Amino acid sequence: MSTVQTNPGELALRCTNLHRYLGQGEGRVHVLKGVSFEARRGQVYAIVGPSGCGKSTLLYLLGLLDQPDEGQIEINGAAMSNSDDFARTRARGGHIGFVFQFHFLMLEFTALENVMMPMRKLGRLTPAEMKARAHGLLDSVGLGAKTHRLGTQLSGGEQQRVAVARALANQPTILLADEPTGNLDVKNSALVFDLLTRLAKEQGQAVVLVTHNPEIAQRCDFTRPMRDGLFV
């Protein structure tokens, strides 16, 4: 459990001049128009902006799930924008936790198995340690009693909380969350948000989240408003 050195202030993520076009031919859209952004450890960043301004697109690029048409991305000092699929996959598994906007759980698996899934791939812990850690994470998102429920037997909000626990499984240095509290009630969104900020402070993670909730945005260390493919 020593992957995250508490070294607040250190640069975890940097992107410069990101451009991304989406769609084909006539429908081709210039979605990101030269976005630059930095995230440091121990800090929580909120990206806010109207629907369709490119927040998710940016987050996918930062999460190395997609590749920019132009611009640079650095993860913990390593340039990733031109690296191959294998290197990007490794970085995703070891450094990045991602919470999707539409809480993708693997529905044939239990909550516990979903959380253990990234750990099994990384293989850093013993099976018993993985299980213990997964239980701990589910406890901290308030699902300690539902660890053995299948994805299909959980409500949308519960699935979202499992997804948050899963994103934290490998103790990533960078946590990217696309509207993680969008499907949650007030009580649970507070729970998830508190968990994310506490981790940032205690373990020195860089947390970047997209949110529509002004209250949450306010409580972040930094807020980056975005409009039409650019930070304003």
Add this chain to the structure above:
Amino acid sequence: MSPNLRIAYRFLTAKKRAMLMSLACTILGVGLFIVTQATTRGFEEFFTKTLLGINGALRIEDKMQDTMRSLQAAGSSDAYFAQREGVKLIEGIEEPQLIAGAVRGFPNVRAVSAVVRGNVQVTSSFKTEDAQIFGINLEDHIRVSDLAQQITNGTLADFRDSAGGALMGRVLADRLQLGVGDSFVLAARGQSRSVRVAAIFETGYREADKTNVYLHQPAARSLLKKPAGASFLQVMLHDPERAPLDAARMKQVLGHDVKPWQEREKTWLAVFRALRISTGITVTVFTLIASLAMFNTLAMIVLEKTKDIAILRSMGYERRDITQIFLWQAGIVLAIGAVVGAGFGVGVTWLVSLVPLPINGIFKTDTFIVAWSGMPLFIAQAIATALVMVMIASLVPARRAARLEPGDIVRGTAQ
């Protein structure tokens, strides 16, 4: 359990109906492969055994003498031309004891029997038929043939004890309306001799049952006016498959023409080979269907699980892992299909072996013939064929899944 295998298992069980479909096809493919192989091979082996039981593995016949020397003696000036004159055949075997002794020295040789053969006419009170007599030393001959097992009426002991006795083929006996104990007349080269039917044999091979009459060698010699020598030596080998090799070496060493059974029965063996190929094609089609079903199942699962693939990729699972997850699914179906299919194949083969099917003419049987001894090989072949074909078919959807870009999937634009 490896994480990829675990994921594969869950993906598969989430699509039970499609999975069971490809499993059923795999079981059928493996099972039918085994059944068809066991029966075609069974008939072929039985036919071979029948033929070996009549004529042995090798037959040593006429001596081949180089004619070059005699031409040179005649004063030919062109030695090269003389060499091309080839060989002259001296009919039969002049010194059967000598040659038999030499043949016994070959390690693969089990037994040798010298035979005197001739064409005769057989006359009963009912009618006359053409036939061939074989003058044998019984004790030698039952070691190079299945004659002892082919007796259907009378006894071999009766033949052994009567110098004027004969063993007659079933078809010939029926045509002449002869039974055990009846007398008939053999005529050859102006000679004739009265002989008694000591026993009737049936090989199942019509040619033999229609023409063959076995006599004790002294009786045959006197009828055919052949006081010395033999027409051919019949040889049985420990490993009949090696007959062509042994034949070639004997030919070289003995200077006699030596025919292995494979050459003798070329025509029939070609028929069986064609049969084996045609059933092989049928069976391959079954396996092909199994692999198509697997392809279909996996392609369906890939389509349904694109989101899961994106999730796995986002967590650090590599393209290689995704390929593996889908190949494992094929592997699980194959493993179950192989085990159940083998059991199914063996069971059906057993049932088939009980099916009544009277055949007579090229061999004699009352039921389907099954090659149990080859079973482990057939099972291995069936599984190997299914493995190769299903794995190849699975590679396509597996690689397609691995190529999916997580970004495209989460945006919903994955094709």
